[in-house]
Amino acid sequence: MTKQALSKDDLQALTDTMIAFFDESTDQILHLSRTAKLLSDGSPVSPTRIATELQLSHDETDALFQMGELDQDGNLVGLGISLVPTPHSYQVNGRQLYTWCAADAIIYSVILKTNAIIESPDPISGDKIRLTATPEGVRDLEPSTAVVSHVSSTKSLEYVREWSCRLTHFFTSVETASQYVSQHPGLVIIPVDEVFQLYQPIWEREPYKSLIADL
Numbered sequence: 001m002t003k004q005a006l007s008k009d010d011l012q013a014l015t016d017t018m019i020a021f022f023d024e025s026t027d028q029i030l031h032l033s034r035t036a037k038l039l040s041d042g043s044p045v046s047p048t049r050i051a052t053e054l055q056l057s058h059d060e061t062d063a064l065f066q067m068g069e070l071d072q073d074g075n076l077v078g079l080g081i082s083l084v085p086t087p088h089s090y091q092v093n094g095r096q097l098y099t100w101c102a103a104d105a106i107i108y109s110v111i112l113k114t115n116a117i118i119e120s121p122d123p124i125s126g127d128k129i130r131l132t133a134t135p136e137g138v139r140d141l142e143p144s145t146a147v148v149s150h151v152s153s154t155k156s157l158e159y160v161r162e163w164s165c166r167l168t169h170f171f172t173s174v175e176t177a178s179q180y181v182s183q184h185p186g187l188v189i190i191p192v193d194e195v196f197q198l199y200q201p202i203w204e205r206e207p208y209k210s211l212i213a214d215l
Helices: 008-024 026-039 047-054 058-067 102-112 157-163 174-183 192-203 208-214
Strands: 076-079 088-092 095-099 116-121 128-134 137-142 147-151 187-191
Touching: 008 026, 008 187, 008 192, 026 047, 026 058, 026 076, 026 102, 026 208, 047 058, 058 076, 058 157, 088 102, 095 102, 102 116, 102 128, 102 147, 102 192, 102 208, 128 192, 137 192, 147 174, 147 192, 174 187, 187 192, 192 208
Parallel strands: none
Antiparallel strands: 088 095, 088 116, 116 128, 128 137, 147 187
């Protein structure tokens, strides 16, 4: 039987889950967001720059770098936004970047306060999904039936790429998403424009609202 996208009540329940997760990991998520802003310039970021600009201790910087992708010189090249190719192409301000997951591709435009052109393959059909992510939501979505797989529960932020990012993809339709979700328990299906709505209440809360204003 074809699995359906989340109902409004289920979407609200997932929003509540994500709000609780963000509230439990506030400091780390603030660090991640500021780091994404630095990475969006398109160049590796050194530990010294991270420590200075984010005002982090040596231990805090080390913990942040353990979550990310590093180049051979020990510089950060990926943490949500990545300089290393992933399936999720993320073109912003003329720079070719990538994101770790489909949800990141949609929500980072809010943090960066700029539009991004996104292209990503459906892992089942191989067909491309294209869209423009803006600080106000999604536009120019092709195909219009596209959806996203998303985790229904949360775990430790330190291992977010393993338990969330690697499973969060774009699909051309509920039908192809259902095939993937059936193989990965714990996932739900969300229409692309509703992914923005899922996270919007978080950005309207403090301290995230002030963070975005300051970036």
